[in-house]
Amino acid sequence: MGFYDDEENVETYVQMAEGYDGRELVAALGQHLPPGSTVLELGMGPGKDLALLAEAFTATGSDRSDIFLRRYRRDHPDADLLLLDAVTLETERCFDAIYSNKVLHHLSVDELRKSLHRQAARLNADGLLLHSFWYGEGTEEHHGLRFTYHTAESLTAVFGSEFEKVACVCYTEIDEGDSLYLLLRRSSQALSVPRANVT
Numbered sequence: 420m421g422f423y424d425d426e427e428n429v430e431t432y433v434q435m436a437e438g439y440d441g442r443e444l445v446a447a448l449g450q451h452l453p454p455g456s457t458v459l460e461l462g463m464g465p466g467k468d469l470a471l472l473a474e475a476f477t478a479t480g481s482d483r484s485d486i487f488l489r490r491y492r493r494d495h496p497d498a499d500l501l502l503l504d505a506v507t508l509e510t511e512r513c514f515d516a517i518y519s520n521k522v523l524h525h526l527s528v529d530e531l532r533k534s535l536h537r538q539a540a541r542l543n544a545d546g547l548l549l550h551s552f553w554y555g556e557g558t559e560e561h562h563g564l565r566f567t568y569h570t571a572e573s574l575t576a577v578f579g580s581e582f583e584k585v586a587c588v589c590y591t592e593i594d595e596g597d598s599l600y601l602l603l604r605r606s607s608q609a610l611s612v613p614r615a616n617v618t
């Protein structure tokens with residue numbers, strides 16, 4: 420059982436995240452993605468960014484924790500939601516973009532590499548990724564949760580030839596320069612990766 424499979428931990432996170440959302444990230448995505456495009460959010464948590472994404476795009480939310488999905492569905496009965504692990508991405512559906520805000524830092528570098536490979540397979544041609552991370556180096560564990568910090572260099576070393584970098588931007592969430600987001604476009608080379616080889 421993971422940290423976010425506990426109702427109390429989820430409530431604590433919801434309260435802690437009060438007053439924060441990813442509107443700057445959603446706006447950055449909107450600079451590159453036409454309105455109405457399909458977007459999958461990974462690790463939607465309380466769903467504040469999902470609601471923002473849904474204002475401009477055809478948004479699908481997902482999380483590994485069913486508690487967050489049930490919580491969001493209470494207020495949004497028609498929402499399109501998937502129970503999905505960001506590492507394995509076990510869905511046949513494809514999207515114009517995949518988005519996450521402070522989710523993929525819970526993955527090890529190997530898991531992140533695998534996740535990006537899976538994401539390439541779930542993107543339509545010219546599809547985009549936008550993912551945010553905590554800026555820094557190394558890995559820590561708090562309350563059984565992994566935190567892997569990233570720099571532009573560490574992220575560039577992970578995404579490989581399936582993607583082309585559009586932007587990697589430092590920004591502030593709590594403390595000056597504590598965050599960065601990576602915006603990638605699926606490269607035409609990804610088209611030649613047979614689906615059967617994506618594990």
Ligand SMILES: C[S@@+](CC[C@H](N)C(=O)[O-])C[C@H]1O[C@@H](n2cnc3c(N)ncnc32)[C@H](O)[C@@H]1O
Pocket residue numbers: 423436441461462463464465466468481482483484487503504505506519520521522525
């Ligand atoms: C720090 S919270 C961020 C939630 C939300 N994106 C936000 O900005 O408030 C991390 C979220 O990622 C989810 N998560 C962690 N590991 C995951 C994984 N491997 N696959 C999918 N979701 C994951 C957690 O359940 C939680 O909802």
